Amino acid sequence: MSDADVRRVHAAVRALRDRLDELDTVEIAVAEYDAALADIEYRRVALQERRQELRTRLSAERLPRAGAGGPRPRGRRGRDGIGKPAPVARQNRRPTGDAAIRRRRTKTLINRFAHAWEIDDERLAEINRLADDRSRPLGEMLALLDWDAIDRPLPGGESESAHTRRVSEWREALEEAQGRLSSDVRSRERQFHKVLALWERWRARDGWQEFLTDARTAKHDEVDELNREIASLEQRLREVPR
Numbered sequence: 001m002s003d004a005d006v007r008r009v010h011a012a013v014r015a016l017r018d019r020l021d022e023l024d025t026v027e028i029a030v031a032e033y034d035a036a037l038a039d040i041e042y043r044r045v046a047l048q049e050r051r052q053e054l055r056t057r058l059s060a061e062r063l064p065r066a067g068a069g070g071p072r073p074r075g076r077r078g079r080d081g082i083g084k085p086a087p088v089a090r091q092n093r094r095p096t097g098d099a100a101i102r103r104r105r106t107k108t109l110i111n112r113f114a115h116a117w118e119i120d121d122e123r124l125a126e127i128n129r130l131a132d133d134r135s136r137p138l139g140e141m142l143a144l145l146d147w148d149a150i151d152r153p154l155p156g157g158e159s160e161s162a163h164t165r166r167v168s169e170w171r172e173a174l175e176e177a178q179g180r181l182s183s184d185v186r187s188r189e190r191q192f193h194k195v196l197a198l199w200e201r202w203r204a205r206d207g208w209q210e211f212l213t214d215a216r217t218a219k220h221d222e223v224d225e226l227n228r229e230i231a232s233l234e235q236r237l238r239e240v241p242r
Contacts, residue, residue, distance in 0.1 A: 003151060006167060009174045010150065013143035016181035022203075023188045029202035030195055036212045040219045047226035054233035061240045102169065103138050107131035109154075110145070116155040117146065139177025142170050 034041070107128065110117075114124050123144055130141035142150070150170055153163045189196065201211055 003167075006150070006171045006174070007147055009171065009178055010143060010147060013139055013174055013177045013181060016178065016185055017140065017143060019185050020181065020188065023185070023192065025203070026188075026192045026195060026199045029199045032202065033198060033212070033215075037215055037219060040216055040223065044219055044223050044226065047223060047230065051226055051230055051233065054230060054237065058233060058237055058240070061237065099138070100134065102173075103131060103134065106138060106142070106170075106173075110141075113149070113155055117149045119145070137173065137177040137180045139170070139173035139175070140181065142173055143177065 110119070110127055111124070119127070127141045127144050130136050150167060158166070192199065202208055
């Protein structure tokens, strides 16, 4: 694999990390949406339940009295608001043996050259956090390095053969991280597939309030329709011969 190929993998892992960080905000958007529509959603669900109750009673009234069984099961519809999806954990595989040794060695090396590589305290803390979390792939923390830290020999001198070995080892780690993070992103996107369009609108903020207003209007229309259906069902129940 050429240096250009390694650089592409490095950039891809960075992009995947960014995507996962973005997806961590989906639940914030969902919570904001649900809070904005909570009152009308509560009314809508209550009316759905009332409608189902009346439908069940009307069906029971139409059945022959003789041989009638016990009470018919009551249907119940839950809220169709956008709920919080079940969490999908990032895949965890703990390294052992040589992998753990490589992880410790890499962490030590990065901390040793952090100043020379101009790694700020915040980024170094994140690198160390990932290094200590053995469930995360080594390449995930390597992606936080600038490309020059990988591409150039170590400050103070690194032989060409040693540099080649280091780049080869880090390339393998980056490729592993690319596969792992790609899987994580796919899992999160499947988890949130019903709300990704809402989330994208929330992120852009452009037209977000108008979107919430339109959503409330649509639910108000549904509430009005449910009230009409309920009134009709109540009237039909009153007209059933006793």
